[in-house]
Amino acid sequence: MSAHFHALRVAQIVPETADANSIRFDIPPELRDAFRFKAGQHLTLKATIDGEDVRRNYSLCTSPDSGEWMVTVKRIGGGLFSNWVGDTLKAGDTLDVLPPHGSFTTDFAEGISRHVVGIAGGSGITPVMSLVRTLLKSEPGSRFTLLYGNRDSSSIIFLEELARLKDRYLDRFEVFHFLDGEEGDFELFNGMLNRERVDEAIEHLIGDPARIGDWFICGPGPMMDAAETALLDRGVERSRIHIERFTADRPTAALASQMAELQSKAAGIVMSVTLDGRTRKVPFSESNILDSAREAGLPAPFACKAGVCATCRAKVTAGKVEMAARYGLTDEEVAESYILTCQSVPDGDGVAVDYDA
Ligand code: FES
Structure with a gap:
């Protein structure tokens, strides 16, 4: 069936970093079936801002079995919707929301044993976070390695939650932070996830790409292109590379x-x-x-x-x-x-x- 917008109550606005907020929605019992989702999917939010009908897609960061529906919105310079969320939206308001959709996902099953790699940049972590949470919980035989690029440590969304997951799933979850505005001890991690750094990261941190079950890539366009071509050049099958593009390029x-x-x-x-x-x-x-x-x-x-x-x-x-x-x-x-x-x-x-x- 085609989907329709539903007016949902904002239960809470959770500040994640100085410029990113998560919106937690109240889903009434009668809409829970319609809003059932798969890890990695997104919601379309609609609001009237200064008389204009504005719609945006934001990925769910929660796992489907958590009973929570939460999307994370990072302010974009001049961005109408993201700044409206940061400045105006508050708990108790309602927003029109389309049921979850999107194909940046995979099927999870307890019996599966695989190694999944996420390559994320900035707010591109949001759907990857949902995938990490879900895989660690629902596939006890699987591992997740996350390569995560940001400007500096204060701009890392979910920094503490990632550290907590790492402590909890010590031998199944690894996260490597790449910062382009902060110098650390290891040269590999100093800088953005461009083609060269992705190549080095695969070589030193991941190993043979043929042993990886699925790759999930989400972040700025150049980072996604660098990661995609690095994998294709290594012969990784396209069907194993999942990419979530938040912005579109112009047609040729x-x-x-x-x-x-x-x-x-x-x-x-x-x-x-x-x-x-x-x-x-x-x-x-x-x-x-x-x-x-x-x-x-x-x-x-x-x-x-x-x-x-x-x-x-x-x-x-x-x-x-x-x-x-x-x-x-x-x-x-x-x-x-x-x-x-x-x-x-x-x-x-x-x-x-x-x-x-
Ligand atoms: S409206 Fe988004 S792909 Fe057509």
């Missing part, structure tokens, strides 16, 4: 002009759109399928409109569709005909998309 000029051409060809094409169990005919009237559906009065879900969050995901059940950015989808989802409707344009007649699939 060639792709942008190809999409523009398709958009003008598709103008007026009538599509069939299924949402909440109803199927309607919708003309392609805007620059993508999502906006066309909304223009026709369908409450199709969205958050980022940049191909990142997958809130606008739907399945193509007939016809052909071209997609620009697809960061928010896994290769498997693409193979199963899922699209990000905010990035998609019909390529010819007879297109049917289903948001409920």
